[in-house]
Amino acid sequence: MRDLAHLDLGLLVAAAGLSLLGILLTWSATTATSGSSFAVRGALNVAVGMALAFAVLRLDARTLRAAVPLAYLAGVLGLLAVLSPLGSTINGSRSWIELPGFSVQPAEIAKVALGLALASALADTDQVRGALARRDVRVGLGLAAVPLALIMAQPDLGSALVVTAMAVSAFAVAGLRARVFAWLFAAAVAVAVLAFTTPLLAQYQRDRLLAFWRPEADPSGIGYQVAQVKLAIGSGGWFGQGLFEGRSTQGGFIPFQYTDFVFSVAGEELGFVGALGIVALEMFVVVRTLVIGIRSRDAFGRILCGAIAGWFLFQSVENIGMNLGLMPVTGVPLPFVSYGGSSMFSCWIAVGLVGNVHAASRRRIS
């Protein structure tokens, strides 16, 4: 009970609410083809995720920090394993490790590992006029570069961008000279230009990015999906067509709807009100994470919360944005809502970590 008293109830309720919505939307999107089996598995994923969150929450701050190198090592090993013959390729990406009964996406675990590693590395460094020393920047960049490179090798553009967003926000919170930020920005632009002019990106990735720009360029592939999702959300109106009643959803017109495009189920079946609710809850989770980071008295907690907030923010914006036709299509799940064990576990572990930071500052206060 002592742990529960230190919980951040708002964060927990928001994440649980999103998870519950996720189960319902998954159910609706898959009921025509699979009945309730996906909903049941989704519920199981949430339960396991919550259990993991509580376990992380109970960890002593020192134990947690001591475990960081191990977690980072595990994350990197997982990413290496997926590139080995253990990994399997789905939709052009070698991102999964198939185990009997389920499959694991090591990139999700790597997100948690990277957040911890960056927080740990950047928290105990020297500061020169409020900015990180050059050596610390190198260490941080190095820590981020390893998983990033491994993820790009799968290739999994979405996760790579998430990892980048985590690193950027961790550096931003830890303190980085404006000049360095400018360099990083220039580098990002250079990478983007390279991505479209050289074979750095896989063809399917370029297709997806272009389809967001011009859906008609690829009308039977990703452009079809973009157009269908846009129409499904657009036909939701104020209150939607009703759960299990959406024409496009129930007609099975949207591939990968219960994973990357689960937001469109909400848009079509729950309407503007439902979609707005999901946006609000996701943003609440991000802001709540930021608030806990701001309240944290130690740099580790602040940077960890910053990295996690950056992760949730980027993933929410990218996922909802691509559903709304505002962002290029990259395969990132909507935190807590999209179906998928690895993503659900890592998100809930992140909630546990944020809760741990919160509890640590509470304990210190009282």
Place this chain on the structure above:
Amino acid sequence: MTRLHRGTPRERRPFGPFLVPSFRGAGSRGGRGTSGRARLLVMALVVALVATVMVGRLVQLQIVDGAENARAAADINTRHVVVPAQRGRILAADGTVLVGNGSTTTLTISPQALARDDAPKLLARVASAIGREPQSLMARTKACGTEGAAPSPVCFAGHPFEPVPIASDVDASAANALLERPEAYPGIAVRPAATRTYGSRGDSLAQVAGYLTAATADDTDVATSGSGVPTLLGRTGVEKQYDAVLRGRDGKRSTAIGPDGTAQRQVADVPPVAGQDVVTSIRPAVQDAAAKALADGIAAARERGQKAGSGSVVVLEANSGNVVAMTNQPTYDPSVWNGGVTQAEYDSLLDTRAADPLTNRAMSVAGPPASTFKAFSLFAAAQTGVDPNGSYSCPSSVMIGNRSYSNFESQAHGTIDIPKALEVSCDTVFYRWAYDAWVKAGGVKASTDAPDPYASVAREFGYGARTGVDLPAEASGSIPDRATKRREWEATKAASCRRAKSGYPEIADKDRASYLTQVAKENCTSGYVVRAGDAVNFAIGQGDVAATPMQVATSFAALATNGRVPTPRVAVATARSDGSARTALASPEARALSLDARMYARELEGLKRAVSTGTASEAFRGFDLDAHAVYGKTGTAEVYGKHATAWFASFGGADEDGKRYVVVVRVDEGGEGGRTAAPIARSVWDALVRRSR
């Protein structure tokens, strides 16, 4: 305890109470902690910004463009297939099926296969496999209006993406043999096509029932199916008039389709509503008798040397105007329309040497009604003061102006009364009456609105206007009075004047040419004048008077009912195919005339005598006129250069159910009415009497 640690007001940031973070001094590393917090706050601002953008986009997609997106979503994800409704049948008065439903096998070729270069070879192979001419298959593949296309309705009138029918009524086993070898016959498919079945009365009712052809792009009020099954529309006759009732409402099956175009799931199913049957007043026995009598009568007339190219019979129930029988010659087998007519079939229907078998001549072709018209001129004469009980001289000819007008075959009958004038069909009596009336009205100097009792009485009985029968394409005939003559003159003046100058050099017969030139001169200068000759010809239904057998029948119905002119009709009710939900169609009001009673009585006597002892007596020899009185009038319409057209109009036959019937026969160029038309009517009367017994 939390409150204690909340920041001081100065340190609060404008995030609202919910998000207010606690700033309690600096952390362990003073300035650095504060700047880290500031950066987290910047991130919170970023959150607010992106949330605004996303919500804005949601508003745009769901609220502003919501309706449009919903429509587009419905369009993009579903395909609609029209499920054709079963067409209603056309039934006889006793429930006998006159036009029913069936199906036939039609071969189609896909547009893709047709677009290939080797399509002609493929069609040739198909043609030889099913024993048809390659040419006939080819002709049907060309879209209507394109180069080399057959004329409508043989050409292809469907959508560009629909399979194109290439052969109908294909032997099922031959068709299946093609299907078994798709590699040799790519794109060839078989589909059942709905057809109409006509039983034994197809030919006799062909023009009355009408026919169906596939809807084309011009039929904008009808959704074409897009499923390769053409929507059939009634084009003539009952099929056209009652198309909306017969057609029913096509169903629609909406199927969700995936990105690859395959059907995924049925999302909506609007079942078709079968068309309703149309119950007509046609009596099969009378119809059959009329058709047989007409065909036999025409054959007999031809044996006598008459041209007898065409003919019609109309039988009405006098009170209601219900059409009991209606048939025409020449006719054709309407089943040629099934599955699409072939070029050869269509050509033969339009053969200009024969009269048009597609036309319902009984109501669509008007001509001079000849002496049958006297039955109405008599009432006009009564209006001008002719005594119904008087006696009148019937010389073989009378001089009107400088021309002599004679009786048929120039017979003289001495001084006769009115019944006798009808019995022997004396023309000269009518010439005198009409001439007197013409003189009284002002002769050639009469103004356009001068009284014309002969024309006005004819109009009262329904001549010069459509009867309103419930069939399309009715002719209105023509009653040329002074007003209409002036209108026509104004329209044709220029042409007449040209002819008056140039003459008729192309006509070899000198007398004829000079006569026509004379007429043209007259028409040029004073064509609007109703001349004495026009007036007297009018009185005996000759000259420019034109009427359809249907008009003659309704006017005789008025004679049968003491002045009630009915609106004839073919359909009396609609019903579901199981006979339920029978709904009577409103019967149109008859128009009541007030007839001169004394003249009416004399007229009835005359019409009776015409049948018993007069011009039609030969035809009615042996008919039990005492039990079934028949009143009739023969007519022989003479047209220059052609054989005379035979008419017989009759009514009577009051039977047990109190019904009276009208039988009208016209045989074009069939010779004398009494000789050619009356015997046909007699056969019909035999059938009517048999029925009533």
